[in-house]
Amino acid sequence: MRLSKSWIIAQKDFKTFRRKKNVLYTLLIVPIMISILIPVVLLATHIPVDHLTYLLPAFTFFYVLLAGVVPTTIASYTIVGEKVEKTLEPLLAAPVTDGEILLGKAISAFLPSILAILGGSVLFMVLSDVATFKSLGYYFFPNLNTAVTLFMMVPLAVLMSVEWNVVVSGRVTDVRVAQQLGGLAAIPFVLIYVLGELNFVQLNVTNNLLIISGILALVDVLLFTVTRRTFQREEILTKWK
Amino acid sequence: MIDAENLTKKFGNLTAVDNLTLHVDEGEIFGLLGPNGAGKTTTVRMLCCLISKTEGKASIAGYDVGNEADALKIRKLIGFVPDNVGLYEALSANDNLDFYGKLYDVPDAKRKENIERVLKMLDLWEKKDVMVGTFSKGMKQKLALARALIHDPPVLFLDEPTANLDPEASKTVRDFILELKKQKRTIFLNTHNLDEARRLCDKIGILNTSLRALGSPQELENNVGGRATVIQLEQLTDAVQEALRNLRLDMTIIENRVTIRLANPEKENSAILDAVFRAGGRVQSTAIVGSTLEDAYLKLVRKEAIE
Numbered sequence A: 001m002r003l004s005k006s007w008i009i010a011q012k013d014f015k016t017f018r019r020k021k022n023v024l025y026t027l028l029i030v031p032i033m034i035s036i037l038i039p040v041v042l043l044a045t046h047i048p049v050d051h052l053t054y055l056l057p058a059f060t061f062f063y064v065l066l067a068g069v070v071p072t073t074i075a076s077y078t079i080v081g082e083k084v085e086k087t088l089e090p091l092l093a094a095p096v097t098d099g100e101i102l103l104g105k106a107i108s109a110f111l112p113s114i115l116a117i118l119g120g121s122v123l124f125m126v127l128s129d130v131a132t133f134k135s136l137g138y139y140f141f142p143n144l145n146t147a148v149t150l151f152m153m154v155p156l157a158v159l160m161s162v163e164w165n166v167v168v169s170g171r172v173t174d175v176r177v178a179q180q181l182g183g184l185a186a187i188p189f190v191l192i193y194v195l196g197e198l199n200f201v202q203l204n205v206t207n208n209l210l211i212i213s214g215i216l217a218l219v220d221v222l223l224f225t226v227t228r229r230t231f232q233r234e235e236i237l238t239k240w241k
Numbered sequence B: 001m002i003d004a005e006n007l008t009k010k011f012g013n014l015t016a017v018d019n020l021t022l023h024v025d026e027g028e029i030f031g032l033l034g035p036n037g038a039g040k041t042t043t044v045r046m047l048c049c050l051i052s053k054t055e056g057k058a059s060i061a062g063y064d065v066g067n068e069a070d071a072l073k074i075r076k077l078i079g080f081v082p083d084n085v086g087l088y089e090a091l092s093a094n095d096n097l098d099f100y101g102k103l104y105d106v107p108d109a110k111r112k113e114n115i116e117r118v119l120k121m122l123d124l125w126e127k128k129d130v131m132v133g134t135f136s137k138g139m140k141q142k143l144a145l146a147r148a149l150i151h152d153p154p155v156l157f158l159d160e161p162t163a164n165l166d167p168e169a170s171k172t173v174r175d176f177i178l179e180l181k182k183q184k185r186t187i188f189l190n191t192h193n194l195d196e197a198r199r200l201c202d203k204i205g206i207l208n209t210s211l212r213a214l215g216s217p218q219e220l221e222n223n224v225g226g227r228a229t230v231i232q233l234e235q236l237t238d239a240v241q242e243a244l245r246n247l248r249l250d251m252t253i254i255e256n257r258v259t260i261r262l263a264n265p266e267k268e269n270s271a272i273l274d275a276v277f278r279a280g281g282r283v284q285s286t287a288i289v290g291s292t293l294e295d296a297y298l299k300l301v302r303k304e305a306i307e
Helices: A003-019 A021-044 A049-084 A088-093 A098-136 A144-169 A175-197 A206-230 A233-238 B040-047 B068-077 B093-103 B108-121 B137-149 B167-182 B194-200 B217-225 B238-246 B265-278 B293-306
Strands: B002-011 B014-024 B029-033 B055-060 B078-081 B155-159 B186-191 B203-208 B210-215 B227-233 B250-254 B257-262 B283-290
Touching: A003 A021, A003 A049, A003 A098, A003 B093, A021 A049, A021 A098, A049 A088, A049 A098, A049 A144, A049 A175, A088 A233, A088 B078, A098 A144, A098 A206, A144 A175, A144 A206, B002 B040, B014 B040, B014 B203, B014 B210, B029 B040, B029 B194, B040 B055, B040 B155, B040 B186, B068 B078, B078 B137, B093 B108, B093 B137, B108 B137, B137 B155, B137 B167, B167 B186, B167 B194, B186 B194, B194 B293, B203 B217, B203 B293, B210 B217, B210 B293, B217 B293, B227 B265, B238 B265, B257 B265, B265 B283
Parallel strands: B029 B186, B029 B203, B078 B155, B155 B186
Antiparallel strands: B002 B014, B002 B055, B203 B210, B227 B257, B227 B283, B250 B257
16 A cells, blocks of 8 residues: 555545535535534523533534534545546556555545634634633633544544445435435434433543444444445446446 | 456356457457347446446456456456446536546645546546536546546546437547557457447447347448348349349348349359349349448347347
């Protein structure tokens, strides 16, 4: 596996995204909106201190939900887009392995998504600290749980979403359908969030966050094997619709 | 340069290519003709190591097509233009070529030089920074050719390079292919266009799942399409008709003209004319006519359909 080849493919995709403004806007709008909207609500309402210490970790978990959704835009575009524009065949005829192409596509979906989500989360933390400092008397962010959420769960969730989108991309011919099906990657995180709200899972307990991260890592490994099987030259040319 | 021996591809129960054996010499243009679904694209995909073969052997420049280790070496040796050009429309012509140049490990300086050279050869240099999405079909086809040449490959696979192009664009592409031949590149050309094959190819294979004929355009016209003797009579009497039928030849009669398809007219004409004279026929003229590549192609493809 030559990383340089994957990076060439990813760079080409980054260049394409810059020209496709709709891809760029979809990638940035949701994380930025959420990151501004929540602190504005916190500032505008007078939430009791004990509620705040419960709510802020829950809001942080929103970024895991985003990690399930945001890569969908790019991952579906980068694979289904190539399929629709019929650019995969000459790419597959070039001296690159299936693994190198797959890794390139994963990088081009992973990097912008993670940057958008982490960038949004930094904005959220700064604004939330400003909004809640008066009530709490200290800066709530950063803290250990947030670090686990943002630097373990979010990357693993983004990876899961990218892998799921590769699997979906092999079976559809329309970018929008791929995005809709790809968005299903967020469902497990919605469930975890709901379970958290119902007090079945404590999302402000570090060990729980680590366990969820461990499960996510396992799912990532499983999905990776499915993805490798799906993304094979012959399969792409003869079976992908 | 390109060799295939009993090359076969099956998709489940469907045989797409059956026992294909061919050899293409270095610097030769080989044309693969055949109707839709004949297995032309599947053949090219197998030879370009895009899909696996079910049976048989194939090699490019001595590298084994079925060998995983050789696949990357083969891909480096070949340039490929698929039937859909497959260009990145949101990128410029230069970006498209630069991307592929990098994938093919062309060093920076050489890549810039190659991009300029191929774009100038194809009259696209002025458009190098223009987004490909705005290009005409002909320009896209030329750019796809430029992409296939970016690493200066000795072997080119062109899958219907002039399909859907207007006559002017087709001519530009054909002229360019001839230019590539002068550079001693080996070209494997899939085409529907018989005239194009006649003009460009040194050797032609007619494929309809299996190879139906193989030879130079001239050989196919003579050996497959066959030739004919046309006899114009003053009057076609019953006696002359009877005499000709007794010879049991493949013939067509239209008014006073008899067309007889023969493998070797020079050798067989005297016996035919002798029979006509003995039956009292008066001959106005005789002529030996050759068939075209189209006749040869249709004869093989129709025969296949009837069988």
